[in-house]
Amino acid sequence: MGTRILTVEDDERIRASVKLALEAEGWIVEESENGEQAMEVFNRAPADVVLIDIMLPGVDGFEVCRSIRKVSDVPIIMVTARDDTHDIVAGLEAGADDYLTKPFAPKELSARIRALLRRSRSNEPTMSHMRFGDLEILQDEGVVTVAGEEVHLTRTEFKLLCELANNPGRVFSREVLLERVWGYGYFGDGRLVDVHIRRLRTKVEQDAANPRHVVTVRGLGYKLQT
Numbered sequence: 001m002g003t004r005i006l007t008v009e010d011d012e013r014i015r016a017s018v019k020l021a022l023e024a025e026g027w028i029v030e031e032s033e034n035g036e037q038a039m040e041v042f043n044r045a046p047a048d049v050v051l052i053d054i055m056l057p058g059v060d061g062f063e064v065c066r067s068i069r070k071v072s073d074v075p076i077i078m079v080t081a082r083d084d085t086h087d088i089v090a091g092l093e094a095g096a097d098d099y100l101t102k103p104f105a106p107k108e109l110s111a112r113i114r115a116l117l118r119r120s121r122s123n124e125p126t127m128s129h130m131r132f133g134d135l136e137i138l139q140d141e142g143v144v145t146v147a148g149e150e151v152h153l154t155r156t157e158f159k160l161l162c163e164l165a166n167n168p169g170r171v172f173s174r175e176v177l178l179e180r181v182w183g184y185g186y187f188g189d190g191r192l193v194d195v196h197i198r199r200l201r202t203k204v205e206q207d208a209a210n211p212r213h214v215v216t217v218r219g220l221g222y223k224l225q226t
Helices: 010-026 037-045 059-067 085-093 106-120 156-163 172-184 190-204
Strands: 005-010 028-032 051-052 075-079 099-100 129-132 135-138 143-146 149-151 214-217 219-222
Touching: 005 010, 005 037, 010 028, 028 037, 028 106, 037 051, 037 059, 051 059, 051 106, 059 075, 059 085, 075 085, 075 106, 075 156, 085 099, 085 190, 099 106, 106 172, 135 156, 143 190, 156 172, 156 219, 172 190, 172 219, 190 214
Parallel strands: 005 028, 005 051, 051 075, 075 099
Antiparallel strands: 129 135, 135 143, 143 149, 214 219
């Protein structure tokens, strides 16, 4: 089976143009015009990447994203008609890996999908077992525990944590993390990094407001505190 892309978009014209562009890349495209249909399609045949419009009739894109996240770590790109920080942050908080603002160029969409696919299929060599105080990371097993209790991270959160953990004490700028975790830099947005760091802290820190592991270095970026 080839790579499957699920697009969730209620505007028929946009849905058709996206399908045409993605099929030109050789990908198999499944379409849904609303949230309920999207979940039926996804449950029947899970996709490799999901593209979700925020403004959907009935069940909105945020809820579709949260529903998919309950059962899968598939890469998700949210689409918004406005470059609105609230919508963007809400989409990422719902579990999306990335976002696009309408109108977007087909080449940009394809580039982002390829980057997410490369990342999700990457088998880079890593340190298999790391411990930082009460934080334990088993990279080969995809397991993270805090004080002996396993915590669930999305694929992006896990990749981000491992990137920091493999280089403890090193400060990573947002631009470097965009390149190393998401696979792109020049068209990325630093908000992707900030929101995922915030989500990561709520899961691996005893006190997310005063993190001991994933810390901010003002004006420079983020690091994993040794």
